[in-house]
Amino acid sequence: MSTEEKALNFIEQIIEEDLKNGLPQDKLRFRFPPEPNGYLHIGHASAICLNFGLGIDYNAPVNLRFDDTNPAKEEQEYVDSIKRDVEWLGFQWDTECYASDYFQQLYDWAVHFIKNGKAYIDSQSSEDMAIQKGTPTQPGVDGPFRNRSIEENLDLFERMKNGEFPDGTHILRAKIDMTSTNMLMRDPIMYRILHKHHHRTSNDWCIYPMYDWAHGESDYLEQISHSFCTLEFLPHRELYDWFLDQIFDSAKVRPKQREFARRNLSHTVVSKRKLLQLVKENHVNGWDDPRMSTISGLRRRGYTATSLRSFATTTGIAKRDNLIDVSVLEFCIREDLNKIAPRVMAVLDPVKLVITNYPVDKEEWLDAENNQEDESAGFRKVPFSRELYIEKEDFLEVAPAKFFRLSIGNEVRLKNGYIIKGESVVKDSNGNITEIQATYDTDSLSGSGTEASQRKVSGTLHWVSISHAIEAEVRLYDRLFIDEAPDAHKEKDFLEFVNPESLKIVTGFVEPSLKDVKNEDKFQFQRLGYFTVDKDSSASKLVFNKTVGLKDAWEEKGKKEENLLMNTLKEINKYVKEKDENAAEIILKPIIENIKSIDNYSLIINTIIKNIKNDNNALLFANLVLKHSEKVSAKDFETDVISKLYSMSLKSQLTSVRILAIQNLKNDSENFSNFQTQLAELKNTEKNEKVLELL
Numbered sequence: 031m032s033t034e035e036k037a038l039n040f041i042e043q044i045i046e047e048d049l050k051n052g053l054p055q056d057k058l059r060f061r062f063p064p065e066p067n068g069y070l071h072i073g074h075a076s077a078i079c080l081n082f083g084l085g086i087d088y089n090a091p092v093n094l095r096f097d098d099t100n101p102a103k104e105e106q107e108y109v110d111s112i113k114r115d116v117e118w119l120g121f122q123w124d125t126e127c128y129a130s131d132y133f134q135q136l137y138d139w140a141v142h143f144i145k146n147g148k149a150y151i152d153s154q155s156s157e158d159m160a161i162q163k164g165t166p167t168q169p170g171v172d173g174p175f176r177n178r179s180i181e182e183n184l185d186l187f188e189r190m191k192n193g194e195f196p197d198g199t200h201i202l203r204a205k206i207d208m209t210s211t212n213m214l215m216r217d218p219i220m221y222r223i224l225h226k227h228h229h230r231t232s233n234d235w236c237i238y239p240m241y242d243w244a245h246g247e248s249d250y251l252e253q254i255s256h257s258f259c260t261l262e263f264l265p266h267r268e269l270y271d272w273f274l275d276q277i278f279d280s281a282k283v284r285p286k287q288r289e290f291a292r293r294n295l296s297h298t299v300v301s302k303r304k305l306l307q308l309v310k311e312n313h314v315n316g317w318d319d320p321r322m323s324t325i326s327g328l329r330r331r332g333y334t335a336t337s338l339r340s341f342a343t344t345t346g347i348a349k350r351d352n353l354i355d356v357s358v359l360e361f362c363i364r365e366d367l368n369k370i371a372p373r374v375m376a377v378l379d380p381v382k383l384v385i386t387n388y389p390v391d392k393e394e395w396l397d398a399e400n401n402q403e404d405e406s407a408g409f410r411k412v413p414f415s416r417e418l419y420i421e422k423e424d425f426l427e428v429a430p431a432k433f434f435r436l437s438i439g440n441e442v443r444l445k446n447g448y449i450i451k452g453e454s455v456v457k458d459s460n461g462n463i464t465e466i467q468a469t470y471d472t473d474s475l476s477g478s479g480t481e482a483s484q485r486k487v488s489g490t491l492h493w494v495s496i497s498h499a500i501e502a503e504v505r506l507y508d509r510l511f512i513d514e515a516p517d518a519h520k521e522k523d524f525l526e527f528v529n530p531e532s533l534k535i536v537t538g539f540v541e542p543s544l545k546d547v548k549n550e551d552k553f554q555f556q557r558l559g560y561f562t563v564d565k566d567s568s569a570s571k572l573v574f575n576k577t578v579g580l581k582d583a584w585e586e587k588g589k590k591e592e593n594l595l596m597n598t599l600k601e602i603n604k605y606v607k608e609k610d611e612n613a614a615e616i617i618l619k620p621i622i623e624n625i626k627s628i629d630n631y632s633l634i635i636n637t638i639i640k641n642i643k644n645d646n647n648a649l650l651f652a653n654l655v656l657k658h659s660e661k662v663s664a665k666d667f668e669t670d671v672i673s674k675l676y677s678m679s680l681k682s683q684l685t686s687v688r689i690l691a692i693q694n695l696k697n698d699s700e701n702f703s704n705f706q707t708q709l710a711e712l713k714n715t716e717k718n719e720k721v722l723e724l725l
Contacts, residue, residue: 039347041080044288045088045256053255057283058090061254062116062123063245065097066108066229068302069317069324070115072338072359073260076293079342081258082121091124093252098130099244101226109229111317115325119335125252129244130230132251136239137191139247139277140202140220144183148276149220150176151186152203163208163216170208170216190223193236197223204243206272214269218242246270247277249285257285260292261351291348296356296514298323299524304517313528314510320564320575321510321532331507332552332562332577334370337363353515360578367552367560367577372400372407375445375492376555376574378504378538380419382496385450387469388416393495397477398446401554412541413498414447419539420493425466427455434489436466443490445556449474449482492556499539502572505564506534513631521665527631540572547572554580591628595637598624602651606684625658634662642675646684653679653690657697664698672701680708685718692724 038046049055062081064070070078085092094116098104116123143149152159152175164170178186190200202221210216220243225236249257257270270287278284292300299305300323308314308322317324320331328338340362345354375398394414400407420436429437436442438452448470456465473482508531513519516527544553551563559579567573601621608614628634634655641652652675656664664672679691692709695702713725 040349041084041258041288041290041347042087044286045084048255048286053283055088055090057253058088058255059093059124059253059283060084060090060256060258061093061095061127061249061252063095063097063248064112065100065103066105066112067100067103068108068306069111069322069326071300071302071305071323071325072295072298072328072341073293073300073323075115075119075325075338076342076345077258077260078116078119078121079339080290080347082116082119082123083342084256085124090255092121093125093127093254094123095127095248095252096129097241097245097248098128098228098230099238099241100224101228101238102224104229106229111326115329118329119325119338127248127252128230129239129248130228132244132248133231133235133239135251136244136247137237140239140243141184141187143204143220143276144187144202145180146276147180147205149183149202149204150178151183151190151200152176152217153200156198163213166213169210170213172208173217176205176208176217187221190221190237191235193225195223197225199223202237204273212265212268214242214265215272218269242266242269243273246273246285246287249287250274250277250282253283254285255283257287259287259289261289261349262292263287264289291351293345294351294353294515295323295359296353297509297511297516298356299511299517301517304524307525308510311525313525320505320507323510329550330562330565331575332367332550332560333359333363334366334552337366340366355514356509357582360582363578364560364580367554369403370401371552371554371560372410373398373402373554373556374541374544375412375494376502376504376538376540376544376558376561377419377421377492377494377499378506378536378555378558379422380539381422381425381463382465383418383420383425383450383493384465384467385416385418385448385470386453386467387472390416392416393497396446396475410543412446412543413495414444415495415497417496418444418493419496419499420466420491422463424491425452425463427463435491436468436489441487443474443476443487445490445492446476447493448472448476449485449487492558494539494541496539498542500542500545500572502538502540502544502574504536504538504561504574504576506536506576508532508534512629515632519631519666540574544572552577588630588633591630591633594624595628595633599641599647599651602647602654606647606650606686621654622658625655626660628659629661631661634659635666638662638667638675639671642671642678644678646682646687649675649679649682650684650687650690653687653694656694657690664694664701669701672698673704676701676705677708680705680712685721688712688716688718688721689724692721696724 060081062078082092152173154173162171162173201219203217204220206215206217208216219240221237221239224238267287309317314321318326318330320327341359395411396414397409398412399409424435426433426437436452441449441451443449450468450470452468454467455463458464471482473480475483510532511527512529513527517524547563549563549565553561555561560577561574562577564573564575598621605614605617638652638655641648676691676695679687682688716722
């Protein structure tokens with residue numbers, strides 16, 4: 031890579047600098063170090079692409095090392111799933127390693143630390159140790175066991191290893207600096223007692239090393255040149271280096287820890303703990319539920335390895351944590367599937383269409399292009415007959431001017447087939463349409479070259495022949511959370527943002543070419559989106575998962591909600607200017623309805639915050655949103671923010687603002703008492719009867 035002329039990210043710049051300063055190229059070695067306590071997620075996919083991508087670019091080996099130091103949470107199932115995910119993404123590791131491979135060496139080094147006065151056994155309770163450790167602004171103090179003799183420490187440590195003590199009785203701590211400004215350096219834990227069965231070492235060990243102790247030393251044992259991790263480990267770098275200082279041999283490569291920003295993805299969570307909670311509490315159907323941000327879930331939904339690698343490349347490597355909109359990921363999968371997914375026809379909300387002038391016993395097999403983006407994909411045959419299914423939403427008995435689908439008296443083309451004209455409908459006793467009757471132009475077959483076939487019509491519909499259609503279960507997946515950052519709100523449980531519409535299951539009909547599909551086969555259902563065959567599918571029951579729509583429906587909804595709020599704010603001006611009370615109420619009613627219709631929590635929060643300013647109309651709008659939104663309440667705001675809204679509103683010249691502020695305060699028991707003085711002052715000066723009545 032060093033000879034290539036390309037813009038380097040800061041990670042590559044670090045490597046290039048080390049090579050320039052004398053690190054031999056053949057000493058480069060990277061690693062991906064997952065903890066086998068859950069399934070990997072989209073954030074891990076980016077880390078995999080980073081480390082293995084560096085290995086490819088620099089022709090350097092990359093180890094897959096499992097950080098299996100906590101048997102209480104780790105399982106072989108997770109090991110297997112991680113290996114499967116890495117291979118599926120298209121990467122191959124050089125050596126498969128485990129922290130447990132080094133348990134004996136880590137123990138021997140720990141004994142060495144004790145002998146050199148660099149570690150000691152602490153027998154305090156966790157509560158006492160937390161007090162003794164101090165705070166970020168207050169230095170820690172030496173604990174009562176910090177100066178135990180080397181002999182006593184060695185004896186206790188061996189007995190800990192032999193299983194003589196119950197969990198929590200003793201720990202081994204490094205002896206560093208209890209006054210360090212970095213709290214991680216205040217005598218960190220190296221070992222704890224844990225009587226748990228380990229998935230590899232069985233019951234051989236009763237003590238297990240902590241991550242900070244095991245990680246850097248494992249890097250050193252494997253001669254990893256660069257240990258890349260996320261920004262949360264930046265404070266750990268000092269400890270990483272201190273541990274290495276104690277055992278480093280200058281004849282060997284010294285690992286270097288460097289940090290990059292975590293890629294947080296909107297409308298999802300990537301905390302393993304929260305993902306496990308979703309699984310255990312049955313909000314989803316397992317780790318590979320297609321709504322999950324796990325690699326296995328994304329794969330099952332229909333995401334390709336190519337799309338995830340493309341996402342990692344597109345989002346790049348950053349030095350600051352950022353929230354990447356999930357639409358970027360969805361763009362990557364659309365772009366890939368557009369190239370590779372065959373086009374087929376499926377109807378998910380069917381209504382019967384009868385072409386009355388088409389012969390009853392006739393059927394035709396029409397040519398249909400498999401993928402216009404791929405010339406080599408060729409054509410397939412699809413059956414056409416007198417009775418078809420079309421989507422219910424593709425027909426209106428009486429249509430508005432810009433309805434470009436089928437209606438009575440209007441023409442549309444059936445994809446790959448004929449031009450038809452709506453003639454009449456059949457309805458049931460409840461007035462529901464059960465059958466649409468149409469006629470076709472016999473000379474209008476698509477691709478026939480006739481004058482009629484080249485006639486322009488308002489739209490083209492997909493369809494399936496009823497007599498040939500195959501019934502299928504179709505799982506319509508959507509984003510799992512309705513908020514862009516569900517776990518970023520201090521006063522909210524992230525589960526409050528679970529999208530109740532994240533899965534809808536419908537029975538649809540697909541064309542017969544799909545009868546022999548296999549798990550993970552991918553298709554574009556024309557005009558509907560991209561779908562993949564689920565593992566639950568069988569020869570007797572086809573099951574498809576919706577991967578992604580053809581367009582970003584969430585972006586459209588988001589823009590609509592933003593525009594709706596902007597237009598609502600404009601209506602506030604009309605409301606304020608209206609002198610007639612009844613007319614004002616008429617204007618106010620749709621304003622309130624608009625506010626209630628907004629689902630986007632973050633949008634509502636930001637709208638209120640933006641309108642806390644010295645502007646009467648803005649304050650009125652902020653109070654209206656706070657009062658009538660069903661998604662937020664006063665407790666969702668920082669105290670200083672909500673207090674500013676109340677304080678400014680109670681001083682407003684607009685009576686309606688003062689009224690709303692008092693009403694909102696009465697609904698906010700936490701802050702109501704803090705405004706008693708200001709409310710009393712207002713009562714002494716207020717002249718409006720409605721305000722006085724509220725006071």
